[in-house]
Amino acid sequence: GAGVSQTPSNKVTEKGKYVELRCDPISGHTALYWYRQSLGQGPEFLIYFQGTGAADDSGLPNDRFFAVRPEGSVSTLKIQRTERGDSAVYLCASSLMDSTDTQYFGPGTRLTVL
Amino acid sequence: GDSVTQMEGPVTLSEEAFLTINCTYTATGYPSLFWYVQYPGEGLQLLLKATKADDKGSNKGFEATYRKETTSFHLEKGSVQVSDSAVYFCALSDLSGYNKLIFGAGTRLAVHP
Numbered sequence: 393g394a395g396v397s398q399t400p401s402n403k404v405t406e407k408g409k410y411v412e413l414r415c416d417p418i419s420g421h422t423a424l425y426w427y428r429q430s431l432g433q434g435p436e437f438l439i440y441f442q443g444t445g446a447a448d449d450s451g452l453p454n455d456r457f458f459a460v461r462p463e464g465s466v467s468t469l470k471i472q473r474t475e476r477g478d479s480a481v482y483l484c485a486s487s488l489m490d491s492t493d494t495q496y497f498g499p500g501t502r503l504t505v506l
Numbered sequence: 507g508d509s510v511t512q513m514e515g516p517v518t519l520s521e522e523a524f525l526t527i528n529c530t531y532t533a534t535g536y537p538s539l540f541w542y543v544q545y546p547g548e549g550l551q552l553l554l555k556a557t558k559a560d561d562k563g564s565n566k567g568f569e570a571t572y573r574k575e576t577t578s579f580h581l582e583k584g585s586v587q588v589s590d591s592a593v594y595f596c597a598l599s600d601l602s603g604y605n606k607l608i609f610g611a612g613t614r615l616a617v618h619p
Contacts (some may be wrong), residue, residue, distance in 0.1 A: 425606060433612070434510075434595050434612050435550070435609050436609070437606045440605075499548070
């Protein structure tokens with residue numbers, strides 16, 4: 393079946409602009425996670441959704457970052473007033489539920505802020 | 507807070523050599539432990555996992571044992587192939603109930619014929 397998909401695969405933007413990154417989880421998966429992977433580092437947790445609600449947003453670096461999942465499926469990560477330090481690969485993962493189920497990762501969106 | 511430390515790469519091996527990638531963790535309690543792999547141009551894939559002490563995870567010839575006494579989860583393979591060339595990430599799931607993953611920095615493995 394279809395895996396987690398993310399669009400766009402690459403996004404180049406200018407400092408100060410607004411960007412949206414989209415994640416389509418595996419059908420039926422209620423848990424959805426966003427991570428950020430900087431060059432040469434492991435992924436770092438940003439936010440977790442169970443259904444439509446953000447159960448844990450403790451990893452969002454500041455209030456320029458926001459994410460939604462209005463219908464409990466597709467999620468959008470929104471970054472306002474982008475900064476060069478936001479450049480990274482943004483990864484989305486989904487799992488059937490939030491307990492010990494395996495997280496399946498998408499291919500990521502590479503964001504470059506010039 | 508919880509953290510994962512893994513050996514720095516790159517690790518360069520000849521085909522059929524023995525592989526060990528060290529991973530140690532710091533956590534309050536007993537989290538589940540994972541190895542994820544990222545092949546060139548692909549997304550992260552779960553390689554293996556262990557959910558309690560002394561459990562051994564295994565897949566594709568790779569193994570790792572959850573060692574509570576040494577807080578370690580070292581990855582091993584007896585005979586690597588060129589196709590094993592990838593970046594390997596050790597991770598733990600925190601005990602908040604939300605299963606968010608905490609990753610190490612990754613270890614790049616290059617296997618030469």
